Amino acid sequence: MKNKIYYEDAYRTNFTSKIIKSGQDEDGQYVVLEETAFYPTGGGQPYDIGTLNGVSVGSVEEKDGEIRHYVSGTLERGIDIQGEIDWEHRFDHMQQHSGQHILSAAFDNTFGYKTVSFHLGKEYLTIDLNIEQLPEEDAWRAEELANQIILENRPIETKWVSEDELSQYTLRKALKVTEDIRLVIIPDYDYNGCGGTHPRSTGEVAAIKILDWEKQKKNTRVRFVCGNRVRKQLSQKHKVLTELSPLLNASEENMAAAINRILTGTKTLEKELEAAKESLLQYEGAELLSENDGQVAELFANRPIQELQKLAKIMVSLNEDSRIILVAENDGKLQFVCAKGKNAEGIMKEWAAAAFPLINGKGGGNETFAQGGGEALVSAEELLQFLKENLEA
Numbered sequence: 001m002k003n004k005i006y007y008e009d010a011y012r013t014n015f016t017s018k019i020i021k022s023g024q025d026e027d028g029q030y031v032v033l034e035e036t037a038f039y040p041t042g043g044g045q046p047y048d049i050g051t052l053n054g055v056s057v058g059s060v061e062e063k064d065g066e067i068r069h070y071v072s073g074t075l076e077r078g079i080d081i082q083g084e085i086d087w088e089h090r091f092d093h094m095q096q097h098s099g100q101h102i103l104s105a106a107f108d109n110t111f112g113y114k115t116v117s118f119h120l121g122k123e124y125l126t127i128d129l130n131i132e133q134l135p136e137e138d139a140w141r142a143e144e145l146a147n148q149i150i151l152e153n154r155p156i157e158t159k160w161v162s163e164d165e166l167s168q169y170t171l172r173k174a175l176k177v178t179e180d181i182r183l184v185i186i187p188d189y190d191y192n193g194c195g196g197t198h199p200r201s202t203g204e205v206a207a208i209k210i211l212d213w214e215k216q217k218k219n220t221r222v223r224f225v226c227g228n229r230v231r232k233q234l235s236q237k238h239k240v241l242t243e244l245s246p247l248l249n250a251s252e253e254n255m256a257a258a259i260n261r262i263l264t265g266t267k268t269l270e271k272e273l274e275a276a277k278e279s280l281l282q283y284e285g286a287e288l289l290s291e292n293d294g295q296v297a298e299l300f301a302n303r304p305i306q307e308l309q310k311l312a313k314i315m316v317s318l319n320e321d322s323r324i325i326l327v328a329e330n331d332g333k334l335q336f337v338c339a340k341g342k343n344a345e346g347i348m349k350e351w352a353a354a355a356f357p358l359i360n361g362k363g364g365g366n367e368t369f370a371q372g373g374g375e376a377l378v379s380a381e382e383l384l385q386f387l388k389e390n391l392e393a
């Protein structure tokens with residue numbers, strides 16, 4: 001433990017040391033130091049970043065009992081090292097990690113909900129509680145208690161203890177290790193085995209805010225932020241709301257109602273538009289029938305097949321003696337509809353089938369109604385002409 005400066009002093013950002021090993025593994029080129037202030041990934045806390053003699057340390061991992069600093073440049077074995085920790089990055093981890101201790105203890109002490117896992121991400125933290133449903137009032141009560149502990153600015157102490165001494169403490173979670181046991185203690189509140197870096201007092205965590213939670217198999221995953229991330233979250237969310245407010249012409253508290261009004265309005269407009277289109281098709285159908293004396297063969301460009309089907313159905317219902325052929329060229333493909341009124345002659349699915357070879361097409365239908373589509377191997381006019389011969393036969 002002597003070579004781990006972060007255990008002696010979590011606030012040390014500058015240190016001198018010596019390189020005792022340099023090597024390469026699957027994660028890249030690394031150096032091992034006589035002693036280091038760089039915290040390696042462990043106990044849910046991510047690694048520190050910083051520099052060694054100005055060379056960037058991109059990650060730090062503990063492997064085979066040594067702390068490997070993965071560096072972006074060459075550093076020779078035996079040379080003296082001036083190390084510098086990225087303090088903003090480290091302090092953020094200290095705030096988040098200790099905030100997690102405080103919130104987990106709040107859930108445990110108040111409701112007996114146990115934290116079964118913890119993840120410290122770049123934006124958020126999560127803890128998994130061993131309950132399937134988290135009542136909303138319990139979440140807010142735990143958050144309130146956690147912030148009260150911060151406000152009281154209680155000390156956060158660390159203590160190395162032997163296995164025998166452990167019986168003096170009621171730990172929040174069973175320990176996985178039997179030697180080098182390190183306890184992180186917030187007196188009369190939380191006793192926990194932990195190898196992470198922590199501030200000296202709860203006040204430095206500044207604030208804890210639960211964002212949301214969701215069921216995660218048999219647990220509940222609670223998403224939250226601590227420390228400076230609370231302000232960052234507030235800024236981000238406020239920026240979004242500030243942009244939305246003039247767009248919606250609504251204040252923050254009226255935004256949800258404003259969005260609901262827009263969505264309801266859109267649905268109504270969609271229905272009205274659909275009705276208007278339907279009525280236009282009625283006019284169009286009636287006009288085509290009267291212009292062509294009930295024997296309609298028409299060409300269209302970029303008109304959905306569904307619309308042509310509707311148009312054809314309207315026409316055959318308006319005129320029971322009518323026969324309809326509609327062809328459209330849509331995105332370089334040819335599509336068509338054949339339909340007839342119940343008093344008219346012809347078998348529509350046969351008309352369609354006869355046209356398929358022209359366009360390498362497929363489709364189908366029945367005696368009174370058929371449709372098909374295929375490649376533009378002939379022009380739309382040629383396809384129409386071919387189908388039209390049925391009207392004249």
Ligand SMILES: [Zn+2]
Nearest residue numbers: 097184194196
């Ligand atoms: Zn910890």
